[in-house]
Amino acid sequence: MDFDLGAGAAELRTRLRTLIEQHFDPGFLGAFTDDPADLEATQAFCRLLAGEGLLTLAWPTEYGGGGGSLWDQTVVREEMWAHHEPRGAQYMGLNWVGPAIMAHGTAEQKALHLPPIAAGEVIWCQGFSEPEAGSDLAALRTRAEPVGDPARPDGWRVTGQKIWTSYAGMAQWCIIAARVGAGERHEGITMFLVPMDAPGIEVRPIRSMLGPHHLNEVFFDEVPAGPDAVLGAVGGGWSVIRTALAHERVGIARYARCERLLSEMGRVLAPHWDELPPSLEVAWARALVQVRVARLLAYRTVRAQENGEVPDVAASSARIAVTQCDQAVAEVLFSAAEHRSLEAGPDAPVHGALEDHWRYAQAATVSSGTIEVQRIIVAKSLVKGASA
Amino acid sequence: MNPELPAEAVELADAAARAFAALGDVDLARRAEVDPSIRATEVAPVLDRLGVADLDPRDDDVTLAAAAALCEAAGRVALPYPLAAALVRDPDGRPTAAVPAGAARVDHAELFPEWRVGPLDGSAAGVASSTGAALHTRLGPFVGDLTPAAGDGTAAPYDLLVQQCLVAWTVLGALDRAVALATGHVTGRVQFGRPLAEFQAVQFQLADAAVAVAGLRELAGFTLWRLRAEPTGARADVLALRLHALEAARAVLRSAQQLHGAAGVCDEYDVSVITRMVQPALRLPMGAERTATELARAIASDGFAGLFPHGADLRATGEPGR
Numbered sequence: 001m002d003f004d005l006g007a008g009a010a011e012l013r014t015r016l017r018t019l020i021e022q023h024f025d026p027g028f029l030g031a032f033t034d035d036p037a038d039l040e041a042t043q044a045f046c047r048l049l050a051g052e053g054l055l056t057l058a059w060p061t062e063y064g065g066g067g068g069s070l071w072d073q074t075v076v077r078e079e080m081w082a083h084h085e086p087r088g089a090q091y092m093g094l095n096w097v098g099p100a101i102m103a104h105g106t107a108e109q110k111a112l113h114l115p116p117i118a119a120g121e122v123i124w125c126q127g128f129s130e131p132e133a134g135s136d137l138a139a140l141r142t143r144a145e146p147v148g149d150p151a152r153p154d155g156w157r158v159t160g161q162k163i164w165t166s167y168a169g170m171a172q173w174c175i176i177a178a179r180v181g182a183g184e185r186h187e188g189i190t191m192f193l194v195p196m197d198a199p200g201i202e203v204r205p206i207r208s209m210l211g212p213h214h215l216n217e218v219f220f221d222e223v224p225a226g227p228d229a230v231l232g233a234v235g236g237g238w239s240v241i242r243t244a245l246a247h248e249r250v251g252i253a254r255y256a257r258c259e260r261l262l263s264e265m266g267r268v269l270a271p272h273w274d275e276l277p278p279s280l281e282v283a284w285a286r287a288l289v290q291v292r293v294a295r296l297l298a299y300r301t302v303r304a305q306e307n308g309e310v311p312d313v314a315a316s317s318a319r320i321a322v323t324q325c326d327q328a329v330a331e332v333l334f335s336a337a338e339h340r341s342l343e344a345g346p347d348a349p350v351h352g353a354l355e356d357h358w359r360y361a362q363a364a365t366v367s368s369g370t371i372e373v374q375r376i377i378v379a380k381s382l383v384k385g386a387s388a
Numbered sequence: 389m390n391p392e393l394p395a396e397a398v399e400l401a402d403a404a405a406r407a408f409a410a411l412g413d414v415d416l417a418r419r420a421e422v423d424p425s426i427r428a429t430e431v432a433p434v435l436d437r438l439g440v441a442d443l444d445p446r447d448d449d450v451t452l453a454a455a456a457a458l459c460e461a462a463g464r465v466a467l468p469y470p471l472a473a474a475l476v477r478d479p480d481g482r483p484t485a486a487v488p489a490g491a492a493r494v495d496h497a498e499l500f501p502e503w504r505v506g507p508l509d510g511s512a513a514g515v516a517s518s519t520g521a522a523l524h525t526r527l528g529p530f531v532g533d534l535t536p537a538a539g540d541g542t543a544a545p546y547d548l549l550v551q552q553c554l555v556a557w558t559v560l561g562a563l564d565r566a567v568a569l570a571t572g573h574v575t576g577r578v579q580f581g582r583p584l585a586e587f588q589a590v591q592f593q594l595a596d597a598a599v600a601v602a603g604l605r606e607l608a609g610f611t612l613w614r615l616r617a618e619p620t621g622a623r624a625d626v627l628a629l630r631l632h633a634l635e636a637a638r639a640v641l642r643s644a645q646q647l648h649g650a651a652g653v654c655d656e657y658d659v660s661v662i663t664r665m666v667q668p669a670l671r672l673p674m675g676a677e678r679t680a681t682e683l684a685r686a687i688a689s690d691g692f693a694g695l696f697p698h699g700a701d702l703r704a705t706g707e708p709g710r
Contacts (some may be wrong), residue, residue, distance in 0.1 A: 001453060002390045003613045013695075078577055078695060164483045203572075256695055263696035272700050273688065278681070285684040286635075288692050295695070296391070296606035299601075303391055317599045368699055379591035386571045386585075 001298075009075045016054070016333065020086055023048065027351035031088030034211040039170065042088025046120030049087070055094065056118045061173040064071075064118050070302050078256035084353070087169040093117040093124040096247040096313060097175055101193075103243045104232035113173070123385075125196070127176030127218060128241070129163040134164075135373050137177070137241070138185045142220060144178040146190060150354060155226040156180075161217065162366075168203045168216035171196050175244075177237050179321070188286070189237035192229045199224065209359045250301050250315060254322050254361075257292040258329040261357055264285060264291055264350045265333055280335055287332045294318070294325040313381045316374040321369055323364040330354075330361040391609050393453045400438065401457035407434045408465045414658040417665050419466035421529050424522070431469045445550050449616050452550070456557040456612055463561025466665035470496040470531065472554035476547050476561055478504045480539075482515065486548045486673040487534070492516045495668035497532030505534060508544035508552065508627070508673060508682065513543035527667040546619055549626040550596055553611050553670050556626075556633040560604050562666040563637055566644035567597045569659045574647050590647060599645045600636040607632050614693065624686035625693070631683055634676040637666065 003342040010381040023045055031042040044238075049055035058073040060063020080087055085092070098117045101109055138384040142160025146153030158178050168174070174194050181188045194201075206215040232240045262284070269276065297318040304311035334341040337349045344355045365371040393401075411430060413418065420426050435441075437544035445455035455475045463470045475496065476582070482504045485494045489507040497503070498518040506513025516534035523531045571594060574584035584590050607629055615624040641663045645652030648659050655661055674682070691701035 001393065001449065001609055002615050003610050005389050041540065082695065258572075259694050260696050263698055264708060266698055269701045277686075281684040281688070282677075282680045285628075285680055285687055286631070288687065288694070288698060289632050289683070290629065292610070292692075292694060293603040293607050293632060296610055298389070300602070300606055303389070308432035314602075316397055317602045320595070320599045321603055350663055372592070375592045376588070378595035379585075382567070382571045382598055383575050383585045383591075386568070386575045 005223040027346040030084040047255045050120040078253040081253040082256035082260040096244045099329045123171045127172035157222040188236040191231040191237040191240045254326040294322040316377040326361040326364040330358040397453040397457040404461040417466040419533045441677035459557040463558035464565040476551045492534035496530045559633040564638045570647040590661040597640045618653035627683040
């Protein structure tokens, strides 16, 4: 047994922390603030990482990537999320839109889309969820109608509504799931790659506690898409979605930000530590254990991937633990900040990171698959094992 | 990075599982309550054949992992034997156990003439002998008290940590079995015309219990590694494992019993026996709240290994704070 990620991982971690420290103020809280300079800083940082060969560390070498190990990728994921994702919105293109195009795209699509993602020059958004298709994604209603001969269409017209679309207001491209033909459920779902400046697309921001730019509604009104806009086979969208989700199974390394904030707030509290209520010290200890367990469960998923397994159940277990950890740690940190917990901005405790984290944590058990769906996956696997 | 138990440990656990099944599985605990002597006449010889006498978890990575896997197998059947303590012997063959401060109470006390005991805070460790009487209660049928005895046998702090880590592995086995039993029950039991497992409320309870056990398993493995990698710095790690084991036990056993309905408190059902028999491990040498307090102190004095510094490893800054 060995839980050391190795010297290479430690070196990579140090390198990333050094770069972040050099290029961001301690008060940086991510790209999605009211200050446009934050978004610009993340764009510049992506180009810097691309120049250092770190942006596509996880990509296969044949697509210009670094061919990094799963553990290298884990370190990148941890360090980026711990430091408020200094890649901004681009992680989505890097983590799964790019890999989905590698797996399902034509040579032309790869040539068009992969180099800008690898260079840190493009932001993608995903059009999956709809008002009537949340956890039940296969209920989606957005339609793509063929132009010309349905058997050999000259293109498509996409019409429908997407919701909860992160980064839609700043993205240049969207990967959108739409229904082709009369099929139901998974049948007929087709993936399209559409530029966000295409006519007929309207983005409406949704005001939320997550802050500006996060959530949006996106309306598609007969948006034109060429025949070359289909990713994978017509009607084969579900397998593209599965590929995409496979690259996101481990999910966001929320535990890493939790641990960093516990460390940073611990540093702030250190001179007064003995004055804390004993129950808070105990809650703090419990939070550190919860963070450690969440990290170890995430590592179990990575290990399963390393062994070539499809870690559905391990990934769902890790997600349940990690998202609950996110919310529990947010509460402990707010207890520690006491009357100052409601303050935001650079003069607030830990430069406003606690307040930012608490707001963002409220969506942890919903985004990227609700905790209820994860529980059902885990339970069905248990029952299947017992029935076998 | 390799979170897997070594093959030798897995093989030993498999052999132990077969041997414990041959002794009657959870029925062994039922029989021992009626006739405690079978711990010496039936259990001890089986443990001898499994090589427990030659297995010292302090030797190396593999023996520590093997001892842990063995304890997990014991926990799965509520083995009526102080296996974790017996695996951490002193040179004179005395078992080692952490005890409550000021009260030398251990499970299966009278099974050995002498013990080597000490509280987890490292104070007042020494040799103790059994008073000969057990509580004979439903939750502690074999629990007994020790009195100080003459003899040189200071319990090394590391030995107490190893014993506590192995106790947590025993709890892990009990919880894993409890989830399996609950899953089996809700899969087979039909109410309102369908198996209970088809009800989402039941599925959620099962899932939460399974995730708690999965997390405990990873933490238990990590703690083995910490005991080897940082033998003098693993106190907080072992306390963290104990705390998590206790909290997982509270939630998992509660769900497992609840999902059995009234059967969950009936000794005819294994889940009830396992829940009763694991109680001494959860209450001795201390319960969850005192363990958490001790953990907080250990973090403050020793730090806590992770991606960022904590406790003693922090240096205060002048950042905006309180």
